[in-house]
Amino acid sequence: MPELPDVEGFRRVVADHATGSEVRSVRVLDPGVVHTSATGFTRALEGRVLGEPIRWGKWLRVPTRSRPEYPQLLAHFGMTGAFVWTSGEDADHRHDRVVFEFRDGSLRYRDMRKLTGLWLATEESDVAELLGELGPDAAGVSRRDLRERLTRTSRRLKPALMDQTAVAGLGNLCVDEILWRSRLAPTRSTADLDSAQWARLHARLRSVLRSSSRVGHVPDRPSWLTGHRDERDARCPRCSTALKRSRIGGRSTVWCPQCQPC
């Protein structure tokens, strides 16, 4: 689930319910997801007031309202993670790994597969080390930046757009949707797009992210390519041609051979 639009939804969960509130207690139900000792993690955050969360690509940073905003909580959601807010007496979900308790509810880091997790940053260098060479956030990237960063290497569009160090935030569904709307085949090389195609790619990228972020995921409506990913004899919502499906860059990829010619 979690790509940029999903993480944007989790950012809103934190901003709407937890920002400005004191963490009364932290329950680490699965020590495997916090990359410090469970007691160290708990001790660092209990009694702190959370600040405004910031999303960068698929990462979420939650500062604390202390002198220089540290420690900071850094969250990544892998393929199955989420932040879920519950108010009232909800029992723990079986995949709740960490629960932050507030006066009026609980913020739950819920993740089935535990591919990534939560980290604590004590200073800015911790953040830099964790996020590594993350590219500019895809939701705000300029056309010029997009082109420049994707043409640093010559490779197929699909893996190029998925590369978080080139541009941060795009995942498998986003990329297929963007390429379909841009009428560009995922196998096309970043080296041979003309200016009009770069302009269209940038425009579609921005609009797909804007509308997806509003709902907190890539919509699976019938008018979207994503709405047909899981169908057996899926057809293009635009031209009804049978959609193609294969593995590109190790990821399942769906595209329309008619609308997106090689």
Place this chain on the structure above:
DNA sequence: ATTTCTGTTACTTC
């Protein structure tokens, strides 16, 4: 029992 999956990293192969 086998295959698949919205992510990332490390390693191998070409």
Place this chain on the structure above:
DNA sequence: GGAAGTAACAGAAA
């Protein structure tokens, strides 16, 4: 050196 492919992580669903 760079691009591309694979396995691994862990767990559930088809």
